[in-house]
Amino acid sequence: MADGMTDKQMTDKRMTEEDVVAELRDGMTIGIAGWGSRRKPMSIVRAILRSALSDLTVVAYGGPEVGMLCATGQAKKVVYGFVSLDSIALEPHFRAARQNATIEAMELDEGMLQWGLRAAAMRVDFLPCRAGLGSAVRDNNPGLKLVASPYSDDEYLAMPALKLDVALLHANRADARGNAQYLGPDWYFDDLFAMAADRTFVSCERIVEPGGFLAEGPESSIRISRIFTDGVVEAPYGAHFTHCVPDYQRDEQIQKEYADSAKSPEAWADFRAKYIDIPEADYRRVIGAAQ
Amino acid sequence: MSADERSEGATVRDVTLAEICAVACAEAWRGSGEVLASPIGTIPTIGARLAAITFEPALVYGDGDASQLGAPLPIGAPADAEKVVEAWLPFGNIFDIVWSGRRHVMMGATQIDRFGNQNIACIGPWAKPKAQLLGVRGAPGNTVNHPTSYWVPVHNLRAFVEQVDCASGVGYDRAKAAGPTAQQYHHVHHVVSNKGVFDFETPDHSMRIRSLHPGVTVEEVQELTGFALVVPDDIPTSRLPTDDEVRLIREVLDPDNARAVEVPDQ
Numbered sequence: 239m240a241d242g243m244t245d246k247q248m249t250d251k252r253m254t255e256e257d258v259v260a261e262l263r264d265g266m267t268i269g270i271a272g273w274g275s276r277r278k279p280m281s282i283v284r285a286i287l288r289s290a291l292s293d294l295t296v297v298a299y300g301g302p303e304v305g306m307l308c309a310t311g312q313a314k315k316v317v318y319g320f321v322s323l324d325s326i327a328l329e330p331h332f333r334a335a336r337q338n339a340t341i342e343a344m345e346l347d348e349g350m351l352q353w354g355l356r357a358a359a360m361r362v363d364f365l366p367c368r369a370g371l372g373s374a375v376r377d378n379n380p381g382l383k384l385v386a387s388p389y390s391d392d393e394y395l396a397m398p399a400l401k402l403d404v405a406l407l408h409a410n411r412a413d414a415r416g417n418a419q420y421l422g423p424d425w426y427f428d429d430l431f432a433m434a435a436d437r438t439f440v441s442c443e444r445i446v447e448p449g450g451f452l453a454e455g456p457e458s459s460i461r462i463s464r465i466f467t468d469g470v471v472e473a474p475y476g477a478h479f480t481h482c483v484p485d486y487q488r489d490e491q492i493q494k495e496y497a498d499s500a501k502s503p504e505a506w507a508d509f510r511a512k513y514i515d516i517p518e519a520d521y522r523r524v525i526g527a528a529q
Numbered sequence: 530m531s532a533d534e535r536s537e538g539a540t541v542r543d544v545t546l547a548e549i550c551a552v553a554c555a556e557a558w559r560g561s562g563e564v565l566a567s568p569i570g571t572i573p574t575i576g577a578r579l580a581a582i583t584f585e586p587a588l589v590y591g592d593g594d595a596s597q598l599g600a601p602l603p604i605g606a607p608a609d610a611e612k613v614v615e616a617w618l619p620f621g622n623i624f625d626i627v628w629s630g631r632r633h634v635m636m637g638a639t640q641i642d643r644f645g646n647q648n649i650a651c652i653g654p655w656a657k658p659k660a661q662l663l664g665v666r667g668a669p670g671n672t673v674n675h676p677t678s679y680w681v682p683v684h685n686l687r688a689f690v691e692q693v694d695c696a697s698g699v700g701y702d703r704a705k706a707a708g709p710t711a712q713q714y715h716h717v718h719h720v721v722s723n724k725g726v727f728d729f730e731t732p733d734h735s736m737r738i739r740s741l742h743p744g745v746t747v748e749e750v751q752e753l754t755g756f757a758l759v760v761p762d763d764i765p766t767s768r769l770p771t772d773d774e775v776r777l778i779r780e781v782l783d784p785d786n787a788r789a790v791e792v793p794d795q
Contacts, residue, residue, distance in 0.1 A: 273620065300664075320664035328662060336651070336661035345650065347669035349624050367628075368714070369670030372699035372707035378655050392710045423595035424619035487608065 251416040253469045255285035255518065258439045261469070262286070262404060265314075267295040269355070269402040269435055271428040272480065275301040275323045275488055279408035279441045281476035284521070286312065287514050297355075297400055299348065299426065301480055302496055305331030306514075308341055309506055316341055317400060319348035323497060325490055330500030347375055352427055354400030359433035366394035405435035408477045409462065410485055411454050412442035416467035419451050419460045422483040432466040441473040443485050473518065475527050489525065544770055546723060546795055547572060547788035548778055549742050550682075552770045553726050555580040557678040557719040558633060563587040564675070565597075565618075565626050567634040571604055571791045573680045573721075575782050577635070579774060582781075595619045604787045627667065630714050633676040636668060638720075640693040641679055643735045643756040645717035647672075647698030655695050668697035673704065676716045682791050684722035689754040701734035723792050724750045726767055731759045740767040 259282075262268070272278040283303045286294075293314045298304055300321030307313035309331040321332040335341045346354070347369045357365045366385055376382055376395070385396040407428045409418035418440045420428070432438040440462065446453075451460050479496065481488035492513070499509035513521060554576025558566050566577035566588050574593070578601040581588040591597050592612060599613035606612075618626075626632050639662055640648040647668060653659030671677050677698060681688050696703055704715040720727040725741040737759035741750060743766055751758055770778065778788070 318664055320666045322663055333661040337658055339657040345655075345664050347665055348667045349627060349670040352621075352624055367670070368673045368710060369627075371669075371673050371711035372696075372703040372715075373665065373669035373672070374650070374655065374696040375665055375669050378695075393708060394710060423617075426620055483608070 249415045249464065251464070251468065251470045252414050252445065253439075253471055255282050255441070255471055255473065258282050258406070258469060258471060259285045259289045259291065261437070261439070262289075262291055264291060265293045266403040267297060267401070269297040269400075269405040269431040270303050271405060271407040271426065271431040272301065272477070273299045273424070273426040274320070275325070275480045275493060277408050277422065277426070277477050277482050278303050278480040279406045279473075279476060280478060280480060281473040281518050281521070282406050282439065282441055282471065283307070284514050284518070287510075297351075297402060299351065300329065300332065302329065302493070305329045305500075308332050308335035309500070311340070313341055315344065317344040317346065317351070319346050319351045323493055325488065326493065326497050330497050331506075334500055344379055345375065346370070346379070347373070350375070350395070350397050351400070352430065353397040355402075355427060355430040355434040357397060357399035358401045359430055362399065364396040364398050367397050368394060370395040370397070400434060402431065402435035403437070405431040405438040407432060407438065407440040407462070408473070408482065409440055409442045410482065411444055411446050411451065412440055412470045413446055413448060413450070414470060415448075416440065416464035416470050417451070417460055418442065418462035418467065419446075419455060421455045421459055421485070425461050429461055429466075432462055437468040438466055439469040439471065440467050441471040441476040443474055443476065443482060445470065445472045475522050475525065478521075478525060478527075492525065544775060545789065545792075546742065547792035548770050548775060549767055550721060550723060550792050551575040551579060551778055551788060552774060553721045553740075553742070553767050554635060554680060555583075556726070556768075557635060557721065558585050558588055561585060561588055561633050561676070563589060563631070565589045565591070565623070565632040567591075567623070567632060568680075569634070569636050570680050570682070571783075571787050572682070573635040574604060575778060575788060578782050579777060582777065583774065589615075591618050601782055603781065603785070604783045605785050627670055627674050630675045632671075632674075633678065633718070634667075634671045635678040635680050635721075636671065636698065638679045638681050638688065638698070640688060640690045641681065641720060642690055642693050642700060644700035644702040645679075645698070645720070645729055645734070645736065646693045646696040646700030646703055647679055648693035648695045650695040650697045652694055665695070665697040669699060672699040672717065673711050673715050675714060676718045678717070678719045678721065681720065681722040684724040684750065684753050686753060686755050688722075689756070691756045701729055724753065727758070735759055737761060738764055740765045742767045743769070
C-alpha cells in the first residue's frame, strides 16, 4: 500500500452475491467461467436462481449452473461446447431443456468457444479458425460465416466474437481490489471470460490482505488483474458442490442429489428448497462445512 | 494364470478381450512420434500409456488433468497420488497443441459412420433431439487439426450407422465437401471396437476392416455394422499382447482391472 493512502482511498470492490444480482438485467449475456463441474461460481448462481432475472443468454463450458438455469427457465439461450457434470457425464436438467426445446442453443466446438471469447477480448469481430469446418456446427449455426485468407487460397471459419455483458468467476483467493488468484492446476478460461465481458464479478474462497497472495501461491498464480474485475464476493464454499481444488473436492453425493432432482418437478422443488432457496450461510451449514 | 502358462507366452485363452483392445488402441499411436496422446476412456488410456512405455517412447501423455507425465499412473490413481510431472498442460495449453497439430486424440463415438463422421452430441434432430448427449466438445476442431482415432467399446448397429445424426467429428466425405482447408490436416486414423480394428485406407476412404479380434468373423462384424464394410482379401487377427505388455497392463497400468468395466471378460 502506498504511503499516505488510506483504506478508503484504495479501490474496494467487495460486495455480496445479492449485490452482484442487483447489477444484472433481464436479457443479459452472462459468461460463467470454470469448466464442467469444476470451480463454478455457484453461490452467485444460486443468488441468480433466487432472483426474478429472466431471458438470460448463458455462455459456458457448461456444468450444473447451466442445468439449474435451464431448470428455472431463466436461461433463454445457452452457448456451449459441452454441458457435463464430469463424474456424471450427461447433465440431466440441460438434457431435458434441449429435448423439450425450451432453450435456444448455440453448440460450438470447445476451441471455437475459446476463440469467440478471445475475439471479444481483443475487440475484433471474429477470429479465423479451422475448427468447425465440415462439422454439423456449421449446419446447426447457419449464422457462422467463412472468411477467405488474403494471403493464400485458404478459407477459414470466421468465429464471431462472443461479447459478454457480464462474466462470473470463482477464484481460490482474491483481494478487496479485485485481483484474483488460482491455486489449482488449471484456471481453465477464466481470464478470457473476464476479458470478454463489459463487467466481471469474481467470487473467491477467501479475501486476502494486500500483499497476502504470495503466502498462498507463486506470483504466476495471481492470474487476473483488477483491470478486468468490477466486484469481489468473499464466498467460502462458493463453488460447492463443484470442485475448487486445492480448497475442496467435488461433493459427489450432493451432485448426485442434484442429478436425481431432474426426475420429477417434485424432486427439483425439494432440491431447491434444501440447497438453493436458503441464505449462503445456511447452505454452508447444510453441507456440513465449518462456519 | 499359472507360471507354466505364462512361460508359453500369452495365448488367446489367458489374455482378456479388454487387454487385446488395449493393445489395439496402443497400436493406433505407433509411429505418432513426439505428439500429445489424448485418450478418452479407460482402455484408450491404458493403450496410450502402454505405447509410450514400450514401442513409442517419444509419445507424450498426461494424467487426464493438467499434468504431462514422465511415468504412467495406474488407472484410478487418487488425486493426490505422487506423480512424475514433465510439463504443465492446462486446457489452454491443450487447445494450443490442438491448433499446432501435434496431437493424436482417441475419442469415443456414440455413432460413427462409413466415412468416419462421429457423433457425441445428440440422437435425433439437432433442433429438438430425442436424446441430448455431451455436445460436440472438441471433436470438430480435433478432426480438422490433427489425427483422430475412435474407441467404441460395444460394436453394434446403434453405434456403427449409415449416417450419424450430428457430425461432431468430421469424416472424410464431409472434409472433402468442406474444401482444402478442412482437408489439410484431416486424418481419421483407426476405429477400435470390441470386435476389431478399422481404418479408412480405401480409394474413397470408406471404412475397412483392418484386423479382427480373435474368434470374430467377417459375417459377425458385418451383421453388427449398419453399412457395408470394405473387406480385404486377407484379414489379419488383431495381435495379442506380448508377455511384457500383459505384465505392464496388469501390474503397472491397470492393477485394479478397471478395463473389465469397459470390456467385460468373456
